Amino acid sequence: MANREYTxxxxxxxxxxxxxxxxxxxxxxxxxxxxxxxxxxxxxxQTITFRGEEVVVEEATPESFxxxxxxxxxxxxxxxxxxxxxxxxxxxxxxxxxxxxxMDPEVPLVVPEVNPEAAKNHKGxxxxxxxxxxxxxxxxxxxxxxxxxxxxIVSTYQxxxxxxxxxxxxxxxxxKASLNGDEVTASVLPVGKLDRHYxxxxxxxxxxxxxxxxxxxxxxxxxxxxTKKIFADDSIGxxxxxxxxxxxxxxxxxxxxxxxxxxxxxEVRALLSEMPGIVVQDDIAGQIYPMPLHSADRxxxxxxxxxxxxxxxxGLNLWVVSDNLLKGAxxxxxxxxxxxxENER
Amino acid sequence: MANREYTxxxxxxxxxxxxxxxxxxxxxxxxxxxxxxxxxxxxxxQTITFRGEEVVVEEATPESFxxxxxxxxxxxxxxxxxxxxxxxxxxxxxxxxxxxxxMDPEVPLVVPEVNPEAAKNHKGxxxxxxxxxxxxxxxxxxxxxxxxxxxxIVSTYQxxxxxxxxxxxxxxxxxKASLNGDEVTASVLPVGKLDRHYxxxxxxxxxxxxxxxxxxxxxxxxxxxxTKKIFADDSIGxxxxxxxxxxxxxxxxxxxxxxxxxxxxxEVRALLSEMPGIVVQDDIAGQIYPMPLHSADRxxxxxxxxxxxxxxxxGLNLWVVSDNLLKGAxxxxxxxxxxxxENER
Numbered sequence: 060m061a062n063r064e065y066t067x068x069x070x071x072x073x074x075x076x077x078x079x080x081x082x083x084x085x086x087x088x089x090x091x092x093x094x095x096x097x098x099x100x101x102x103x104x105q106t107i108t109f110r111g112e113e114v115v116v117e118e119a120t121p122e123s124f125x126x127x128x129x130x131x132x133x134x135x136x137x138x139x140x141x142x143x144x145x146x147x148x149x150x151x152x153x154x155x156x157x158x159x160x161x162m163d164p165e166v167p168l169v170v171p172e173v174n175p176e177a178a179k180n181h182k183g184x185x186x187x188x189x190x191x192x193x194x195x196x197x198x199x200x201x202x203x204x205x206x207x208x209x210x211x212i213v214s215t216y217q218x219x220x221x222x223x224x225x226x227x228x229x230x231x232x233x234x235k236a237s238l239n240g241d242e243v244t245a246s247v248l249p250v251g252k253l254d255r256h257y258x259x260x261x262x263x264x265x266x267x268x269x270x271x272x273x274x275x276x277x278x279x280x281x282x283x284x285x286t287k288k289i290f291a292d293d294s295i296g297x298x299x300x301x302x303x304x305x306x307x308x309x310x311x312x313x314x315x316x317x318x319x320x321x322x323x324x325x326e327v328r329a330l331l332s333e334m335p336g337i338v339v340q341d342d343i344a345g346q347i348y349p350m351p352l353h354s355a356d357r358x359x360x361x362x363x364x365x366x367x368x369x370x371x372x373x374g375l376n377l378w379v380v381s382d383n384l385l386k387g388a389x390x391x392x393x394x395x396x397x398x399x400x401e402n403e404r
Numbered sequence: 405m406a407n408r409e410y411t412x413x414x415x416x417x418x419x420x421x422x423x424x425x426x427x428x429x430x431x432x433x434x435x436x437x438x439x440x441x442x443x444x445x446x447x448x449x450q451t452i453t454f455r456g457e458e459v460v461v462e463e464a465t466p467e468s469f470x471x472x473x474x475x476x477x478x479x480x481x482x483x484x485x486x487x488x489x490x491x492x493x494x495x496x497x498x499x500x501x502x503x504x505x506x507m508d509p510e511v512p513l514v515v516p517e518v519n520p521e522a523a524k525n526h527k528g529x530x531x532x533x534x535x536x537x538x539x540x541x542x543x544x545x546x547x548x549x550x551x552x553x554x555x556x557i558v559s560t561y562q563x564x565x566x567x568x569x570x571x572x573x574x575x576x577x578x579x580k581a582s583l584n585g586d587e588v589t590a591s592v593l594p595v596g597k598l599d600r601h602y603x604x605x606x607x608x609x610x611x612x613x614x615x616x617x618x619x620x621x622x623x624x625x626x627x628x629x630x631t632k633k634i635f636a637d638d639s640i641g642x643x644x645x646x647x648x649x650x651x652x653x654x655x656x657x658x659x660x661x662x663x664x665x666x667x668x669x670x671e672v673r674a675l676l677s678e679m680p681g682i683v684v685q686d687d688i689a690g691q692i693y694p695m696p697l698h699s700a701d702r703x704x705x706x707x708x709x710x711x712x713x714x715x716x717x718x719g720l721n722l723w724v725v726s727d728n729l730l731k732g733a734x735x736x737x738x739x740x741x742x743x744x745x746e747n748e749r
Contacts, residue, residue: 210715214559214658216608234579255691262697263561263656265709265723270688274711296715300658304608304649311608313559313645343615346600352607364610366619370555370641378610
């Protein structure tokens with residue numbers, strides 16, 4: 060079985076995350092027998108390069124998934140809702156990067172460093188969590204195992220690439236216009252489909268995704284709900300404030316954790332350092348800490364600014380940074396596929 | 405007394421905050437009899453325009469303060485330490501925007517909306533709090549009075565202008581270079597006098613000011629210590645994570661407050677709305693919330709994203725934005741002078 064190779068479909072292959080999936084499948088030496096880059100009708104006909112060969116992007120239809128082993132979806136919730144069940148029906152295992160199935164009790168929500176065992180119980184679809192959730196739960200995992208987690212208070216500093224190419228392009232255009240003293244226009248952020256759009260260049264926007272009834276945004280509630288589901292523990296309290304900043308790539312998070320038992324900071328640092336997928340950069344005196352610019356194009360989760368709360372004996376502050384397109388999306392999705400391959404053996 | 409006019413010295417008149425002091429003295433119709441713009445030897449000889457007249461900037465020396473009523477200092481802690489006592493000795497009331505005297509038990513630390521009575525007990529020097537503290541305590545004041553505050557967990561999104569003209573210029577240059585694909589150099593942020601400098605353009609830097617022994621930065625500890633001093637209440641717990649973002653003007657803060665008694669969100673909104681100096685912008689469904697771009701050149705503190713913590717019954721999330729050069733510095737300093745004038749009457 061070790062030499063088995065797989066037919067892999069990437070849905071949304073021309074998108075910001077899809078492009079990283081192709082790059083990462085290559086770099087990771089994922090055992091690809093055949094690659095099927097799929098996209099909307101509009102993007103079909105474009106070519107992408109994979110392992111030195113040009114491959115034509117085809118329109119994603121139910122028939123596209125015949126003979127596919129892994130179907131990596133990153134083309135938005137609407138596409139996933141329609142096509143993921145079609146892919147699963149044809150025998151593919153879908154790994155879906157959209158929000159469509161994450162809270163479906165039938166669908167595992169998997170971060171390989173945290174709950175790889177959940178992947179076993181899939182019924183054809185596995186959900187990839189939200190980018191801001193993934194990096195946080197990786198950082199929380201060793202703390203959860205050792206001390207237990209009472210609650211988390213998190214504020215995010217999210218890059219625009221989470222909103223796709225259009226948002227990346229918009230930040231670039233707005234920044235140029237602003238520096239030139241030209242009129243700045245906005246049509247993508249904070250949420251493309253909503254009425255109001257605000258300048259992102261040299262600004263901070265405290266809205267990522269649509270509002271929910273309770274005054275939180277969907278992005279904030281994703282962090283609340285997905286954290287509970289990934290740890291399979293509804294007792295973890297999460298309150299989140301999700302904010303977009305003028306950064307192209309790399310989400311940062313100021314995470315405050317209240318642990319269930321006492322801790323020593325040195326032990327926390329050691330636990331994080333030993334955790335696969337985490338790089339500790341924690342030396343404020345030496346000016347060493349994670350930053351999005353340095354985490355771009357890296358697959359790990361970077362953790363630093365470890366500080367004991369001055370008031371609460373079990374309170375701990377962390378600063379967590381990761382590339383939202385990689386560990387926050389493409390890398391995690393492909394790692395899930397690797398877990399499934401490993402399980403086959 | 406109502407028609408009395410004052411001789412006002414502005415120390416650091418050519419700096420980012422000093423310029424706003426001059427602008428605000430003018431706009432606010434502050435009763436200026438004579439303006440003395442002062443600066444370092446290097447900047448002396450430049451002219452500034454005040455109320456339509458050109459005034460030559462002079463070098464700040466002890467003798468500059470003879471006959472001065474109010475001396476507004478914003479030229480760094482070193483200058484304040486040397487010259488503020490000299491100004492006070494000559495009968496001026498110093499309002500100092502540096503960190504030099506803030507924690508001095510002999511020096512009141514004043515935010516006029518919060519503790520105006522503290523200004524009465526000065527001995528010639530009054531300290532203006534740190535920018536990130538000012539906007540937070542204004543937002544907390546009505547909550548403190550009504551419910552009491554157990555503790556605060558705050559993460560900041562701070563503009564570069566807090567680090568002066570050089571930092572403003574650096575962000576601009578770096579952004580241009582980055583967009584042009586040119587080499588990006590850094591020599592100012594996060595802290596000019598430290599060894600390492602990092603790119604601010606399209607990045608997030610989790611360090612504002614130097615490190616302290618306990619792993620927090622000085623900026624973070626300013627928020628802790630100054631909040632307790634302004635409320636004259638050592639029982640308020642504050643834990644802070646202070647972060648610089650690529651924004652020219654306007655600090656944003658994600659503030660989590662644990663109140664001492666139960667609250668209703670509507671009452672919180674009403675209390676904040678009634679507070680002088682606060683503008684509530686709180687309608688996530690309508691995409692209304694504070695943003696630094698819209699708060700620049702405004703003197704108020706903007707508050708929104710009011711949300712009850714989903715786990716803690718007395719937990720409340722706020723999003724607080726204000727112009728760090730105005731309410732965070734120049735405006736607050738001049739409002740302190742106005743409190744003193746009012747007290748004279």
